[in-house]
Amino acid sequence: MSLKPTETPIPSYRQRLSYHSGLLGGVGLLTGAALAIAHVETHQAIETAKAEEQRALLAQVIPATLYDNNLLADRLKIALPQGGEREVFIGRKNNQVTAVAYELSEPGYSGAIRLLLGLDQTGKILGTRTLSHTETPGLGDKIEIAKNPWVLSFDGKSLQDPGLPAWGVKKDGGVFDQFTGATITPRAYVKAVKEGLVFFEAHRAQIVSSQAPVPVPVPAVAAPPTPASSQGSR
């Protein structure tokens, strides 16, 4: 099987079944170890890069003039009916809730589309950006702001404007453009945003009445009391 004639004949031990399975197992072990090492080495950096990206994106969906608190620290966890919970970032000005942002996910054409939705306190969209997706390059990737301004078409919309039935792509009788050659991607995106709005509508009272975290957080019932704060609380 070789271009150059093999100088030495294949040694007989290589003909044995145990050599083959040993080789395959060895290579499997080796590649597994390489992957594990790479994962350990890069895990932290990937997390950091993703968090940094989220911070930058958060700034894009909520204008800085709308809040005077630390968005990343002011979070509210709301349980979802289908299980799990959604982390809501809350922006406040003078201790009044002025804006919220949270992550949504919806299966697109291939794999989940993750996006960030920013709303003001009335449920009007301030902005939405794609966090990650695996849509077809050149067709479905127009949901990235870097490639197409399409996501800006959501700005200023709400459940009342254009109204629930119009929350779809034009092909389905809605008001949002689909892409040439890709309908599934924008359809999934519109659906995700619509569900985000419905979610806000359902939890608006809870979100608006939520309290800003106290600078030195008093531990809740479940949290173990720290020496400093336990003096005051008990």
Place this chain on the structure above:
Amino acid sequence: MDISYKTLMRDGLWDNNPVLAQSLALCPTLAVTSTATNGLGMGLATLLVLILTNLVISLFRNIVTPEVRIPVLILLIAAVVTVIDMMINAFLHDLYKVLGLFIPLIVTNCIILGRAEAFASRHSILPSMVDGLAMGLGFTLALVAFGGVREIIGSGTLFANASVLLGSAFKFLELTLIQDYRGYLLMILPPGGFLVMGFFMAGKRAIDARLQQRAHLVSLSHAQASS
């Protein structure tokens, strides 16, 4: 073992071009080349992976037996691609946001396995890496050409969004060739890929046939002159 690096480069770029001559990796070729920029991104990512997988396969060539070579090669390739994917994600995150779409596609790219099987598993390290470079460049060239033609006919632009891939210094590459063009959807969709591929393959054959004919005529006239 007489491998001339010139032959290797010539093979990769033209004579034995992975797409035009070997008809390998047609799936990513057709799927990704809706714009020249995407073709370039996929091509460069494949180029990097191909050099590294050829290197690794070449290292293992003396202990791998023919009976289990396919699973061993696939394991090695998948590991290399996944490690590259993680490394770019961690340390070149801005590049990952652009290339990240393409890298997982490369695992199933048959150029990689094809070159591993046909070349790297039989040759020493340096020729294997040069072969990876040549084949990668040939692949990139074909993809950019496909993408360019499809993009110009399909949407009237060339290298749209190139600055996202290459950095803002390459903004000058982004051209709008046809103003107020409404686009020709067929070229962006998969059928356009097949059409362009057909024309390119036919074109290569025509050029090769002409070259061969000319070489034949030249040798004939030489023969006549000497007789």
